[in-house]
Amino acid sequence: xxxxxxxxxxxxxxxxxxxxxxxxxxxxxxxAIVAILAAIAYPSYRDYVMRGRLVDATTGLATLRANMERxxxxxxxxxxxxxxxxPCLATPAPTLGYFxxxxxxxxxxxxxxxxxxxxxxxxxxxxFYVDQTNTRSTDVSGVSGWSSCANDWVTRAGGC
Numbered sequence: 681x682x683x684x685x686x687x688x689x690x691x692x693x694x695x696x697x698x699x700x701x702x703x704x705x706x707x708x709x710x711x712a713i714v715a716i717l718a719a720i721a722y723p724s725y726r727d728y729v730m731r732g733r734l735v736d737a738t739t740g741l742a743t744l745r746a747n748m749e750r751x752x753x754x755x756x757x758x759x760x761x762x763x764x765x766x767p768c769l770a771t772p773a774p775t776l777g778y779f780x781x782x783x784x785x786x787x788x789x790x791x792x793x794x795x796x797x798x799x800x801x802x803x804x805x806x807x808f809y810v811d812q813t814n815t816r817s818t819d820v821s822g823v824s825g826w827s828s829c830a831n832d833w834v835t836r837a838g839g840c
Contacts, residue, residue, distance in 0.1 A: 736777030737797035737808040758788035778803045
């Protein structure tokens with residue numbers, strides 16, 4: 681078909697319908713956003729989970745310390761006497777979560793003791809201590825972002 685001035689008439693081609701997918705750019709932007717959020721969120725989540733596991737050590741030591749004081753009131757010594765075993769020398773050693781509770785090396789004396797909670801599994805490297813005067817300390821080794829504390833229990837990364 682031609683019009684009066686002899687130029688061919690072009691019929692507009694129908695545009696193809698856009699399919700219901702995403703462009704590569706849209707997908708790449710989404711992946712970049714998710715990667716940035718994951719890089720920020722994952723370390724925070726990991727520290728949150730670790731703090732939740734450390735509560736087992738502090739709770740266990742506080743309970744064992746209370747048992748030691750009760751034992752002292754009944755026996756006037758922290759050492760095992762006769763048929764009575766000191767709570768920190770019980771076998772098998774009490775565990776709470778990933779922590780094993782016990783006396784530190786050696787047995788308690790008549791008037792002193794030092795308790796420890798030694799971590800295993802995901803809390804390997806954490807050791808919490810408390811003694812008869814409620815002096816607390818924490819040794820941390822090999823755990824990135826966490827440090828030891830000579831005068832308190834560590835309950836969060838980078839702090840005492």
